[in-house]
Amino acid sequence: EAILTAKGGMTSHAALVARGWGKCCIVGCSSIIIDFTKKQMTIGDQIIKEGDWISMNGSKGTIYLGKIALESSDPESNLSYKDLMLWADEFRTLKIRTNADSPEDAKQAIKFGAQGIGLCRTEHMFFEPSRIIEMRKMILAEDISERRKAVMNLLPFQREDFKxxxxAMEGKPVTIRLLDPPLHEFITLSDAQxxxxxxxxxxxxxKIKNRINSLHEFNPMLGHRGCRLGIAYPEITEMQARAIFEATAELTKSEITVFPEVMIPLVGTAAEYDNQEQIVREVAKNVMDDKGVNFNYLVGTMIELPRACLTADQIANKAEFFSFGTNDLTQTTYGFSRDDIGGFLPDYLDNKILEHDPFQSLDISGVGxxxxxxxxxxxxxxxxxxxGICGEHGGD
Structure with missing residues (x-):
């Protein structure tokens, strides 16, 4: 399996997710014309329909028609990687965590030497067929009782995921980000769907079409997402916190050491953080009382807005950790969209307006x-x- 997009760049969301999944990916192939109605794409005079085979070389950015013979990666390169990492471990001063959204990812990360999970994205857990229907019920609910019922149906799934x-992380810290993307991402559907x-x-x-239309936003990445969702729908924050802490309590009772860190996303003001943190703390206390067990945990936030940086002292009154989301912080500082920068970045680089892609190498004088x-x-x-730092710049 692989991912091919007509727009975007090396640091667009599709590319980041593909790297996290270990999938071959080519983004920003502007010569592709996609026809969603006919379920086909056109490259030049070549039409490729849904179900047709293509092969890709992500390193070279090459697309081939049909299936081609593949060779396994050189095992010697993996051994060299391990040697290099062992040498680096002798001198580094930073702890290195991983992005992981499943137990399988977590176990693989441990093998590669990860010292914890720096970002566990809970939204990816909702897209499985058995769960997406409950998520859509929640979004389409007309009142809070319907919405709460749908949300609580997701609780067992989330609890088992977190457990x-x-x-799998064997006592290493796990930073779990509460729901971040706008709700429309869960109900982007064709007429047939x-x-x-x-x-x-x-x-x-x-009715469904009207609800989808009501969720439309002109700039969704700066719209109703992150902690704003949790403030508008506190039952989502409550459910996710309960799933995290019930999983923690069950494992603690089984004498398995765990250390969750709950991360509140897209905070711009201390009041936003305080609102969501209060819910998380109350749920943690209730779970400890109900289960008759005590456990350690942290609550913190992802710093990804300039205002959060400038008022960090106010947020730190209660936040126990900061994780800098440098991808979004770069977007909101420059006013560049990481998914659209490919349209003008070559001109900026050619004319020396920028020395490098700011989404690949951190802008020290501004974002820094x-x-x-x-x-x-x-x-x-x-x-x-x-x-902590979370994003492409962690490897800069």
């Missing part, structure tokens, strides 16, 4: 300054504030 990931969903939910197709300000302000309030 597997926490157990809308009709099918309407039958399953016993509602009209028109904001990070430095946030660290200084946060540490002034909380000496033991944990600091």
């Amino acid at each position: 597997g990931i926490l157990e 809308i009709d099918e969903l309407a039958k399953e939910l016993n509602v009209s197709s028109e 300054q904001l990070v430095s300000i946030a660290v200084d302000k946060g540490k002034q309030v909380r000496n033991d504030l944990k600091i």
Whole structure:
């Protein structure tokens, strides 16, 4: 399996997810014309329909028609990698964590020497067929009781996911980000899919279309997402926190050491953080009381907005860790979309307006300054504030 997109660049969301999954990926192939209605794409005079085979070389950015013979990767290169990492371990001062959204990813990361999970994205867990229907029920619910019922149906799935990931990490810290993407991502459907969903939910197709239209945003990445979702729908935060802490309690009772860290996304003000943190803390206390067990955990935030950097001292009054989401922080500092920068980045590089792609190499004088300000302000309030970086720049 592989991923091919017509737009985007090396740091677009599709490329980041593909790397996390270990999938071959080619992004920003502008010569592709995609026809969603006919379920086909055109490259020059070549039409490729859904179900046709193509082969890809992600390293070279080459696409081949049909199936071609593949060779296994050289095992010697893996041995060289291990040797290099062992040498690096002798000198590095930073701890290296991994991105992982499943127990399988977590186990693989442990083999590669990860010292914890720096980002566990909970939204990926909702896209499995058995879960997406409940997520869509929640989104389409007309009142809070319907929505709460649908949300709580997701609780067992989330609890088992977190239990597997926490157990796989063998006591190493696991940073779990609460739901981040806008809700429309879960109900981007064709007309046929809308009709099918309407039958399953016993509602009209028109009702579903109206709800989808109501969720439309002109700039969704700066819209109703992150902690804003949790504030509008606190039952989502409550369910996710309960799933995390019930999994933690069960493993703790089984004498398995675990250490969850709950991360509240897209915080721009201390009031936003305080609102969501209060829910998380209350759920943790209730679970400990109900299960008769005590456990350790942290609550912190992802710093990805300039305002959060400038008011980091206010946020650090309660936040126990900062994880800098440098991809979004770069977007919101420059005003560049990482998914659209490919349209003008070559001109900027050719004309020396930029020395490098700011999504690949951190902009020290701008974005870096904001990070430095946030660290200084946060540490002034909380000496033991944990600091991390999450995104492509972690490998810069």
